[in-house]
Amino acid sequence: MTTSTPKIRFVMIGGFLGAGKTTTIGRLAKTYQDQGLKVGVVTNDQAADLVDTNLLRSQGLQVGEVAGACFCCNFNELTSTVEKLAADERPDVVIAEPVGSCTDLVATVIQPLLRLFDAQFDVAPYGVILKPSHGLRILRKENNTGFSPKAAYIFEKQLEEADFLIVNRIDELSAEQVDELVTLIKEFAPETPILRQSAKTGEGFEALVDMLDQRGAFGQKILELDYDVYAEGEAELGWLNSSMRVTAEKPFVLDEVLLGIVERLRTELATANAETAHLKTIGLWDGAYGVANLVSSDTAAIMSLESNCQTQEAEIVVNARVAIDPQTLQTLVEKVVQDVAGEQGLKVEFRQTQSFRPGRPVPTHRFAKPQA
Template sequence: MSSIRFIMIGGFLGAGKTTTIARLARTYQDQGLKVGIVTNDQATDLVDTHTLRNQGFNVGEVAGACFCCNFNELTNTADQLHLDNKPDVILAEPVGSCTDLVATVVQPLMQLFGDRFDVAPYGVILKPSHGRRILKGDPKAGFSPKAAYIFKKQLEEADFVLINRADELTEAELDELTQLLANEAPDTPLLRISAKTGEGFDAFLEQLEQRGEFGRRILDMDYDVYAEGEAELGWLNMSLTATADTEFDLDALVLDIVDRLQNSLATATAETAHLKTIGLSDGAHAVANLVSSDTRAELSLPSQCKTTSADLVVNARVAIDPAQLQTFVESAVDQACQSHGAKTEVRQTQAFRPGRPVPTHRITEFG
């Protein structure tokens, strides 16, 4: 197996990792390179995996635990991608509630698998909606200090930080975030990008091409605080089928589900880390998402599809009890489908709190 460039892009839930990785993958493909992608989740039925596969990418999924706790599955998945397509580049998207990835993923790859993977600098995407509130110490940030601890640790271990959604922010807002980040991570390079438009991607690609003393920001971690911060989130993955006697608008349906869920969660004052819904029908796919309680739901990938049958997957990461979250999701899905004349058949629902991280490896000394 020849050396593969391994690029992992981290960031909090809803930061825009999937959109960023999709644009990176297309860029590398345009350069004539073969690309493999590895997604990651605490459970199966990940919207990101469906989204990327339906865009034509070769995707492997590590499910059931984060990369750090399922390291062997990460390397096995990379091996399978190599057998399938012999990629020049592997892009990896870790779970958005994970940190300490330099010690538990980057360094193990460099020291134990250095002959197989050429590891790139580790970039972390800043999520503006929560980032501004957390970094300012806003008591209305929506998450406890323990969850905010994870967010800050992600920034601390990054080789560089990407301020995403630059096209949606004013210059004053960008300057404020830049200053907040400079205060939080004073020695870390900052880039402004838009995963949606491609703004700033040339500088981003240049950063990823760097070689040298990268992946060395080993964190001083309190795993008790880390575990409690992750466990604050209710985690839900649901897959179902919607069928109707007459055609319904797939784009309108997935957006309606997210809208209804946002409204119901607001009544419980439950802060949303990320909501995603994908609808799949005869090769078409539509994706709607919500990245925080104080932003609007958006149709991020329209399908322009009208159909009588669709497979739906809902992913919700919310600061609420998982059982209560499941009740909200089931109600939003049922009401939205009924309003579009569709009946639902649920195939699988997984609702839980993430367990304590137990890394396969944790390397704190450089080889």
């Protein structure tokens, strides 16, 4: 008698740039591991050198990366990356983190998995994390959201296709702000369940795990989507990934360098009147790692993860998604890095920098009608 290979539980957590997907996925992976499950993670970006990949690997997770296009436009790479993870040690659960400027993921990722890979994958409900800073502005219909209506269109479509929505960062919000967000979401998507959580502290996390354990007719909300508006909304963002090595003759505080880069960029971008969707940098050396980030123009630059490391060398990766010309963004990043390095007595060796605007999405598959 033969036994069939158990399906891999496929969990995808979406949300706009800076919503807190990586922190959520890291905590979720640890939760599953504590349950005795083997976990794989697949990150996704328009280019290589992704902070999220480095961060999750630094946490000891098995991580594959789909780079060069979003999951929808590189669907075959998504499935082959999962196969590579399974070839090493077959995971019970794979958690996928899509590009934060992508939408239409039900029609182009979930439905293809349900129809074409039903024997391999058991697909969980699709959750989307709402980003409070831009979410409040967009859902309030404010005149100045920081982005054009075309970029706000992507944000709204992400919420529209979700099986459930997550208000994250509740540790950073007042009770009144959380209540306002929930009220606005209910007005926008009245039939969609809403969770409240802090991925950073773990508050409300049990509800997320319970929701993802649900079975039923999920992944059915196929969007009516104007791909011209979608493409133009994505293309207004300048995209930069840059990797570098910094060295010094005497030890320096890694966290000061990371936060210094992000804080200086915050100031420069504000002067240029350029809205930040997400800006983050990771520093790694000898088992230590720290992360600094900025999620919008009206929030502070913070150390989201402290390395508490003093070292004479480190590898640093900067990821920036900003409403600005990508070449201007690259010039700013390189100038700021050199300025901070000069103040700290560091030598910088840039390894690789990619700056561009995302191209028009061309999905590998797209199903116009749902099938359970």
